Amino acid sequence: MHKKVLMSGNHVIGEAAILAGCRFYAGYPITPQNELAEYMAEHMRKTPGGIFIQAESEIAAINMVLGAAAAGARAMTSSSSPGISLKQEGISFLACDELPAVIVNIMRGGPGLGNIAPSQGDYFQATKGGGHGDYRTPVLAPAHIQELADLTMDAFDLADRYRTPVVILADGMMGQMMEPVIFKTPPPRQYDESYVLKGKEMGKSRFIRGLILDAIRMEEHNWKLYRKYQVMAQKEVRYEAHLIEDAEIVIVAYGTAARIAKGAIKRLREEGYAVGLLRPITLWPFPEKELREIAKKVNSFIVFEMSTGQMLEDVKLALEGRAHIDFYGRPGGVIPTPAELAKVIAYKARRNER
Amino acid sequence: MITKTIFAGFGGQGVLMMGYTFAQAAMMEGYHVTYLPSYGAEVRGGAANCTVAVGDEEIASPIASEPEYLVIMNKPSLLTFQNRVTHGGVIFLNTSLADIKPTRKDVTVHEIPLAEIAETIGVPRGQNLIMLGAFVRKTSLVSPQSCLKSIEERMKGKRGAAWESNRRAFMAGYEWGQSK
Amino acid sequence: MKKVYSRPKSLKPTKFHYCPGCGHSTVHRLICEVIDELSIADRTIGVCPAGCAVIAYNYFDVDMIEAAHGRGCAVATGIKRVLPDRVIFTYQGDGDLAAIGTAETLHAANRGENFTIIFINNAVYGMTGGQMAPTTLTGQFSTTTPFGRSEKLDGYPIRVSELLAQLPGTVYIERCAVNSPLNINRTKKALKKAFLYQMDNDFGLTMIEILSQCPTNWKMSPPDACRWMEEVMMKEYPLGIIKDVTAIKGAE
Structure with a gap:
């Protein structure tokens, strides 16, 4: 059990992610979640095996996360509303490729550039599959900082269990506010590694793809994803x-x-x-x-x-x-x-x- | 009961540090606490403020539309925030950097010449902790021991010369509060 | 009788879907030959693009992942950072690398990411049916430059290799072609050198630009396409080493 500390939401997400075994973070600065990227810049690089990349764009960041997830890492990116719009392409690809990843949205006022004040305008985007195609992502919405810490850890487990991108949806107030928090010690990561690309080593070569030109087979894939979402709908409501x-x-x-x-x-x-x-x-x-x-x-x-x-x-x-x-x-x-x-x-x- | 305080001044006065130290002390005493700093474009141009809510029950909003206490480190902050403080509330005013009086007549005002006190004790950079000392003495929201422990925590447990200056500054404020 | 020519082991025994005379199949084979010669099939991961080579994983018998259009270098960055001891390559066309993916390409190069870009330059968008590419020549006809590419209206052809060579993060860039046996052999040497550099170092981007025929969209016969490349395309994109700060001599 860790000691009770007073921390801001943005820092709490970073710390909880690292404790949960996240070892890859890529992001691009945007207010009001910059403190998370800054926390990762310092603490990921202090963590053995931890990788932090300040990406050239939100699009690049989510695609780096996709690569890292394919290579077997627990990977995360974060942004705020306009940046999350840019990430939608990558989130759609993660959903299609069935790769686990955690995406944090510290929402701000919108549409457009909007402002940097706390808002909840991204509900549709987060819950209805914000990118193209027929998919959903689990969306976790914390209301206090302790819950933010716990849900960040849970997000990685959910992502692994269902091989899906998971969205943490909070707003600028949750990102900036400090509250007392006690970090849990999460159990070690358990997941089926069969999808991870490592080089074929002694086995058969594998590939991860999203292009399924044959409509019948694409439909099969859509129904497969749908059945997975049905299981989540049965089991994961909180x-x-x-x-x-x-x-x-x-x-x-x-x-x-x-x-x-x-x-x-x-x-x-x-x-x-x-x-x-x-x-x-x-x-x-x-x-x-x-x-x-x-x-x-x-x-x-x-x-x-x-x-x-x-x-x-x-x-x-x-x-x-x-x-x-x-x-x-x-x-x-x-x-x-x-x-x-x-x-x-x-x-x-x-x-x-x- | 929940008590809300806004700490306000300009960047470099240690306003956020003052609020954080207080919030952490309250956490150590087992209270529910929220600390909300100003951020982004709001703080470009030098203003700095934070809101601390302390209570013995779950805190709904970390924002203070009508704070009980206002800790004001300079004149612009007084002009910005004086109308927010609740009826019957208290303003702690750094008279060294605010040459005007609050226009509110329904609140208590503690006028504290921080620069003077700091000069007397020889800790010119300790004005925020002098203010915090006076605040803690007058409000009794947390004990001075918790505040000193919170300061120590901020300094990662190092009890060097800097710690001694900070302690002296805090205690000078606390004693000032006792004498008035 | 001595066997002098056979399918490389890491090239799957599958029929290519590429058009007659297309350069992709030649490049695929060369990459597989190099992978076999370096014995790295078990630790190579390739990133395929959106474009004609989108299903390259049907041909390469190594681990592969498909990237979104333009994002190859970002995906490769993620993989390589997590698995630094693997050999990573992206296989990208001109639109993928130098139009929609310019930012990803430039910044991977600038960070000196230690993977190899195999850049197929055929001066046209193949899969979508022959639209203008960033590398389409001035005056060249495409379905979106029906009057020929106009510098004033459509911009200039981009020399990606020369552009990236400016960045300190790139260590080896060579422009090759697959229009003649001589050029094909040079291409293979360049690919091998890039992979060798990547295997021996932990920093620095390597890129092999390969001029590749697209007879279908150029609306030429395969022999004419090879000649056009030599006579016209190479004037804009001269072959040779663009940048080399490696200590590795040409692989034999």
Whole structure:
């Protein structure tokens, strides 16, 4: 067990990754995640076998990660929104080639160059397979720094277990903020090495490819990936249910927005509103069943996001009209206060009663 | 209960170090803590500030829209932040670099001549720790022992001449707080 | 009777899909001969491009990975850094290397990544059907320069080898061709020298540029394509060593 330390999210990701056995990092500077690349520059090169490359672009970085993953390394890259857009080609190739890798997105305001303030505008891109073609990536959305450390370690295991790129989706606040953290000691890496290219050594030569010209065989590959995603959807859903038991209104929020929601819930409960929170920790796979379960007792949901409403669509799909769904969003890098959110929810609650 | 403090000044005054030292001390005492620095374009041009939230319960937002405490190291920071502090809150003001008074009449103001105190004790670079000492004495959010331990931690346990200067600066501030 | 010619061991016994007279098959064979002669088939990893050689893994009996268009040098960087004792080569065309992948190529060279680029220059986009390449000659016809490449409208042909030779990270660059037996032999020597350098060192990029015929898209017969290369293409892209700071003498 490691000692409790006060660390920023960006540094925590770096440290957790190295502890999890990540030995290859390539990235390109972009605010607000520069501290992660800087941490890797120092600590990867101090770690035996650790490789750090400041790439010429985000596109190059993700493709270096692809090469490193093919060569058997635990590999990671990180960026923020505009840079993640550039990486989509590589993420699509990783998904097709079935190579494990971890991609960190410390989201900022967008679209376009946007700003460097915390935002949640990349939900669609992360959860719906942001690049071309028919694929998904598991998306982990931490809401505090300890969870960020734990999920970073878990991301590498998930990537290995399903041979898939895994996305950690946090925002600028999670990257910059410090909180106490205790790093776990992760178990040693366990994975099926059969895909790793090392030179054919004494066996047969192998290749990793994404081009499958024959449509029937490409379809087979698509269904194979789909079945893998179905298994993930069955087994890998994670969420936190907070004060759900007696709730009459349930907020659905993730990451930084979920923290603010908890603050709002505290205020609302003091005012006598029975409000709870469902916080998806995996944004894909999404906790659909759990939402439907809650909807058996609760008729009023409020989706709260730092966007104009993206996860909202998944909540609607999950509930299929079973309950009333409201939405409150602050896009563009605005972080509402718990007091503001509490006011909005109290207003909506009174209006819905009428 | 959660208490929020904004530490503000310009780069080089040790503003972030002051906030971090305090936050780490609170962590050592077992509190929930968040520390949020200003970053990016916000700090180009020299401004530096950080927000520390300390509480005995989970902290929802690390941002302080209405902080209980404001620690102000220079005049521009006073102008930027004085309207944010909550009704009945407290402003710690470095009068050596702020020649104006806060316009807020509903808050308590502690005026601390950091340059003067630093000169008296012969630690010209210890102004942030003098301020922290006074802050800790007046707020009692953490113990002075935890703060000293936190400073030591920052210096990786080295108890050399630099440690001694830092300790002296912190204690000078603490004693100033006691006397006022 | 003495056997004087046979298929190299590391070339799979598969029929090539390349067009009649195409240079790719010759280059594939040369690479395999070199791999066999250096006995490195068990520790070589190749990176194939998007382009006509995209399924090169069907021919090379070594470990291979396919890179996205232009990303060969980034993928090779990742592999080589993780497995520094393996022999890594990228096989890239002119569009892959010098248009969409310019940044990856230039920066791998600038970092002195210790792998070998095998650069196939046929002055045209082959797989997509004969569009202008960065190396298409001034005045040359292609499907996207139907009036001939105009310097004013389409830019100049890029001499990639000369460009990369400027960078301290490159150690050996030679331009070869596969249009005649003499040039084919020279190409093989150059490939061997590049691989040898890579095996003996831990820093420095090596690149062999190979002028390669594309009779189909040049709309010529194979013999005419070989002649056109000699008479026209080599004026723009003269053969020979562009840069050599290795201590290795030409491999025999």
